[in-house]
Amino acid sequence: MSRIYFQHTPGLVVYVTCGDPNIAATRQIVLGAIEAGADVIELGVPFSDPVADGLVIQRASERALKNGTSLEDVLHLARDIRKQSSAGLVIFSYLNPIMRFGVERFAGEAADAGVDAALVTDLTVEEADDYRRIMKAHKLDTIFLAAPTSTDKRLKKIAEASSGFVYAVSRTGVTGMQKQLPTDAKDLVRRIRKYTKLPVAVGFGISNAAQFAEVSAFADAVVVGSAIVQAVEQNPGREPEAVTALIRSLKG
Amino acid sequence: MSSAAKKIQPIAGRFGAYGGRYIPETLMAALEELEREYAKARRDKKFRDEFAHLLKNYAGRPTPLFFARRLTEKLGGAKIYLKREDLLHTGAHKINNCLGQALLARRMGKHRIIAETGAGQHGVATATVCALFGFECVIYMGTEDMRRQELNVFRMKLLGAEVRGVDSGSKTLKDAINEAMRDWVTNVRTTHYLLGSVLGAHPYPTMVRDFHSVIGREARAQILKAEGKLPSTIIACVGGGSNAIGIFHQFLGDKRVKLIGVEAGGRGHELGEHAARSWGGSPGVLQGAYSYVLQDSHGQIALTHSISAGLDYPMLGPEHAALFDSKRAEYVAASDQEALDALTTLSRLEGIIPALESAHAVAECIKRAPKMKKSDVVIVNISGRGDKDIGILRENLSL
Numbered sequence: 001m002s003r004i005y006f007q008h009t010p011g012l013v014v015y016v017t018c019g020d021p022n023i024a025a026t027r028q029i030v031l032g033a034i035e036a037g038a039d040v041i042e043l044g045v046p047f048s049d050p051v052a053d054g055l056v057i058q059r060a061s062e063r064a065l066k067n068g069t070s071l072e073d074v075l076h077l078a079r080d081i082r083k084q085s086s087a088g089l090v091i092f093s094y095l096n097p098i099m100r101f102g103v104e105r106f107a108g109e110a111a112d113a114g115v116d117a118a119l120v121t122d123l124t125v126e127e128a129d130d131y132r133r134i135m136k137a138h139k140l141d142t143i144f145l146a147a148p149t150s151t152d153k154r155l156k157k158i159a160e161a162s163s164g165f166v167y168a169v170s171r172t173g174v175t176g177m178q179k180q181l182p183t184d185a186k187d188l189v190r191r192i193r194k195y196t197k198l199p200v201a202v203g204f205g206i207s208n209a210a211q212f213a214e215v216s217a218f219a220d221a222v223v224v225g226s227a228i229v230q231a232v233e234q235n236p237g238r239e240p241e242a243v244t245a246l247i248r249s250l251k252g
Numbered sequence: 253m254s255s256a257a258k259k260i261q262p263i264a265g266r267f268g269a270y271g272g273r274y275i276p277e278t279l280m281a282a283l284e285e286l287e288r289e290y291a292k293a294r295r296d297k298k299f300r301d302e303f304a305h306l307l308k309n310y311a312g313r314p315t316p317l318f319f320a321r322r323l324t325e326k327l328g329g330a331k332i333y334l335k336r337e338d339l340l341h342t343g344a345h346k347i348n349n350c351l352g353q354a355l356l357a358r359r360m361g362k363h364r365i366i367a368e369t370g371a372g373q374h375g376v377a378t379a380t381v382c383a384l385f386g387f388e389c390v391i392y393m394g395t396e397d398m399r400r401q402e403l404n405v406f407r408m409k410l411l412g413a414e415v416r417g418v419d420s421g422s423k424t425l426k427d428a429i430n431e432a433m434r435d436w437v438t439n440v441r442t443t444h445y446l447l448g449s450v451l452g453a454h455p456y457p458t459m460v461r462d463f464h465s466v467i468g469r470e471a472r473a474q475i476l477k478a479e480g481k482l483p484s485t486i487i488a489c490v491g492g493g494s495n496a497i498g499i500f501h502q503f504l505g506d507k508r509v510k511l512i513g514v515e516a517g518g519r520g521h522e523l524g525e526h527a528a529r530s531w532g533g534s535p536g537v538l539q540g541a542y543s544y545v546l547q548d549s550h551g552q553i554a555l556t557h558s559i560s561a562g563l564d565y566p567m568l569g570p571e572h573a574a575l576f577d578s579k580r581a582e583y584v585a586a587s588d589q590e591a592l593d594a595l596t597t598l599s600r601l602e603g604i605i606p607a608l609e610s611a612h613a614v615a616e617c618i619k620r621a622p623k624m625k626k627s628d629v630v631i632v633n634i635s636g637r638g639d640k641d642i643g644i645l646r647e648n649l650s651l
Binding site: 047048049050051052053054058062065070071072094095096097098099100101121122123124126127144145146147148149150151154158169172173174 | 280282420437438536545550
């Protein structure tokens, strides 16, 4: 039984880079986002070499690292948020900070903090057997990415390894906003559904109400990341308000 | 290795515990295709013949194994031979791998090539093969490296490549690889990533090694002909480690041949002041591979420093990590100053100006040879020539 639950139709997944501009602000941003209708929060762990991310999240990661934000801080933040909300909490990270922390210790502390799941950007299903076993032992969901370039054979493996939801990447490329959504996403979601009954969330590049509505037509949930992080970047001192306003505008 | 790291199960493409494939899902299909196509190509006589033909007639192989008489006499110990990869077309060993991967890209029908470069040698070699094959070519290079390897930037442009400066992180090789990976993840359907060292996700570390293994095959035959025996020691510099693995590989089974990899000792022992993974690097994941990497206690990758852009990188190639653990190869470091001194020495005694990268290997030879017997034989891999470094040399040497 998954711990991730989408209360709204479509569900809204909000990504934040933790520690940008600081952990206290991230806490307010997250609580505001949940208040505005986010079902699931991806708590992004900043990493020095974010190869899957575009410029907006790269800059946010640099700022967060300058503040000394660590995985430990993100787990503390999760614990704090859990006291005030029942929204789904996903730790979103590159593998190395988790590996350095220790996978077993990570799963134990994440479960204890009230985290529901993790998504590790550069961990493919082939390398994930032990990670999945450990996460499962702590009753944590493992979300994996599916890409437009993934073959059906790979989508089957990804669907089988995933719990909570499957994250469909809308297009080839790094994270970041774009004017037009490609046609890749709809086809990918259709292919994923051949292999799983899990909810499918679509992310990468969704930043306005029109795109949100377009994706809602075929996905169970929409992930908004870079647009949120940019709102944080552009509104120093009033980040939570800016993020709340953005979410309200997306949901129309 | 930490207990956490042990928990990550291996798949194909491992060297002991190291290597693997840690990349965004979007790239998996391309890596699987590359692995399949490379497996087919290496069994294909036509591919092997064409590669051999280009190595001989375009790159200029075989390269000489030169007895360095005056250096040997000056050091007064082992007989020193230099494997002259610096004499190859484009001025370094990098062209071996570029020709191999260009042939593969053509087989896969990919006509856009991207690559990263540190010292610029891999960028120049990539731009060269792209001109030869008629491919579109984009090279990512840290802006700090563009400054210190200005000449190579111009060479790449002259060869028709677009050079894109990378301004993030330490503005060096690691950051250039990040940016090349971002390009690849975006344009993966049309683009081949011509990775320039024994790094990254499987099959790169194996494939790049294979394309460079010609260095060791030649050196083995050449030293047997010249001396009637195998060398006692082989010394090569190690950034990612492609020239080193290229010369080491043919000797791995010869247990009496010592293999020495020389890392960049930079200007001090503190994290951030060097690029010597054997000084306190620990297993971690960066840019597709699991291997020794310089990182902080939170798993953030450390900044590095070396006077030589080609060695200024935080991760050791995964096969070297396995050789380090098994102690089959030994890893040491030479400082910026030792490399500069060695470069000057080799220039004055043999009339050979090595690249600053290769000068690290020469520096280790200068430390080691005097303590060896006169009957011992050392081979130093001169992986590249020093012309590209003239700008830095002028800043650092007063003649």
